[in-house]
Amino acid sequence: GQGGLEEKDFCLKDLVEKTVLTFDLRAKAKGLRLNVIYSADLPVEIRADQRKLTEILHNLMDNALKFTEEGEVKVRLAKLSDSRIRLQVKDTGIGVSEKEVWRLFDKFYRAGGASSRKYKGTGLGLTLVKELARLMAGEIEVKSRLAEGSTFSFTFPYKPVGQRTVPRKDRAELEPKVTQRSAKDINILIAEDDDSCYYVMARFLRDYTTSRAVNGKDVLEKTKNKSYDLVLMDIQMPELDGLEATREI
Structure with a gap:
């Protein structure tokens, strides 16, 4: 409460x-x-x-x-x-x-x-x-x-x-x-295994610098090596789902 x-x-x-x-x-x-x-x-x-x-x-x-x-x-x-x-x-x-x-x-x-x-x-x-x-x-x-x-x-x-x-x-x-900062200075990681969903999101965020992760393990690897301003996480992904990956970050 x-x-x-x-x-x-x-x-x-x-x-x-x-x-x-x-x-x-x-x-x-x-x-x-x-x-x-x-x-x-x-x-x-x-x-x-x-x-x-x-x-x-x-x-x-x-x-x-x-x-x-x-x-x-x-x-x-x-x-x-x-x-x-x-x-x-x-x-x-x-x-x-x-x-x-x-x-x-x-x-x-x-x-x-x-x-x-x-x-x-x-x-x-x-x-x-x-x-x-x-x-x-x-x-x-x-x-x-x-x-x-x-x-x-x-x-x-x-x-x-x-x-x-x-x-x-x-x-x-x-x-x-x-x-x-300019929009291009903002780094966004899109965690999405479905190609069509990813391309829709990437197009929507085209003014920003975007990267893609195809599963939860990929997210962990990428966030270890680079700092992102925002991570957009799909819940249902192979190998490691979005919720598990979020807990790990």
């Missing part, structure tokens, strides 16, 4: 960038920019519930990318005090009207009304965010304007660890490292 706090010491910047980077391919596919901005006094390490914070950011990012067709998704982190930090996710998406804003956290509510059929998903992501925010003793707020975008602000308590703040070179406008 989600109940109870599981506090631990962790690097806040690492958590944010790793989570944001998981959306890089989706953002590139839609032509969206991803930006991360840190306040100058943001602590490097904090003590808080790392798992819940990751889930909150993941769901807010997922929501932002789902409803944004052009522009950018911006993540801001600011230290409000020695015990509170604010995490904001701002998008340039479809937004909602002022009278609809309060419904965004309702189960199964879909932004965009009838047109939202094209936006897949259960609509439970923001409901989960609200519950996780409550469990972390935090507050979640949203501001939105129809056809202009939405800003979700999550304020949460933390305990400082040490005195370090984010280095000067990482302050102000900062894009996740991978968003500064």
Whole structure:
């Protein structure tokens, strides 16, 4: 279950960038920019519930990318005090009207009304965010304007660890490292034994540098010798299936 706090010491910047980077391919596919901005006094390490914070950011990012067709998704982190930090996710998406804003956290509510059929998903992501925010003793707020975008602000308590703040070179406008690389610099391993399936995937990912593995053993061999940004794994493969190979990596 989600109940109870599981506090631990962790690097806040690492958590944010790793989570944001998981959306890089989706953002590139839609032509969206991803930006991360840190306040100058943001602590490097904090003590808080790392798992819940990751889930909150993941769901807010997922929501932002789902409803944004052009522009950018911006993540801001600011230290409000020695015990509170604010995490904001701002998008340039479809937004909602002022009278609809309060419904965004309702189960199964879909932004965009009838047109939202094209936006897949259960609509439970923001409901989960609200519950996780409550469990972390935090507050979640949203501001939105129809056809202009939405800003979700999550304020949460933390305990400082040490005195370090984010280095000067990482302050102000900062894009996740991978968003500064060209698509061809991103290496993707496609684990697929079926030729037709492989060629469809390779064509879809033609802007990236792709390699192929034909079975689980081939995956293990290739990942030993080279570092990949993403491995797309088929579950049913000869010799060693995708699940076994994933456990081995």
